[in-house]
Amino acid sequence: KIIFAEASIDSNLNNFKVDDNIVSVDETTFFFQRDLRTGKLVNLPNLIATGDKTPFLPDRVAKSIPFSSAKLPEILNHFSLKPQTRDANTIGETIRGCERAAINGEQKFCATSLESFIDLSISKLGKQIQLLSIEFSKETKNPLFTISRGMQNMGEHELVCHKMEYPGAVFLCHALNKTGVYKVPLVGRDGTKANALAVCHKDTSGWNPKHMAF
Structure with missing residues (x-):
């Protein structure tokens, strides 16, 4: 299975309050598996946000453009971007994310074309x-x-793919050992029905201790 989205569910079991018919629910990206339970109220602004619709570059074009931090000046020149601008910094961050060494138990790749x-x-x-x-x-x-x-x-046999910011579509896909995927049915306050995807990492021992999940 290839997963293109992840649900973000609040891990605080007492995370909402009702005051004068106004519901306040904290948002967070990470959650415990025990929070995936019927009746749980969740706040998922990222779920409804307008997605990045940047298409893949044609394979021939993607292969003709370097995709390496060592070639960053050439990449910026190709896309007519000046160094130290926001877009230039974003491209650099995306490439470095793709070049990051895999952690223990992880397989990863970045795709720059549909092919x-x-x-x-x-x-x-x-x-x-x-x-x-x-x-x-x-x-x-x-x-x-x-x-x-x-x-x-x-x-538990899946790739989770994150769309990265880049002038053409780039997907960073990775698979981690002991990772489960759940399809989670949701009902919105306005009656909207949705199926979200929640990814549970059951072994985070190889993660950076400074990861925001901790």
């Missing part, structure tokens, strides 16, 4: 691949949802 995305995914998962992403019954601007019945355990 490379398909080829690299097949090399990791084989040809029997299921694509999973967030699903909505309708558009909504309200980030408050309640977890409903019917959560599904999608298994």
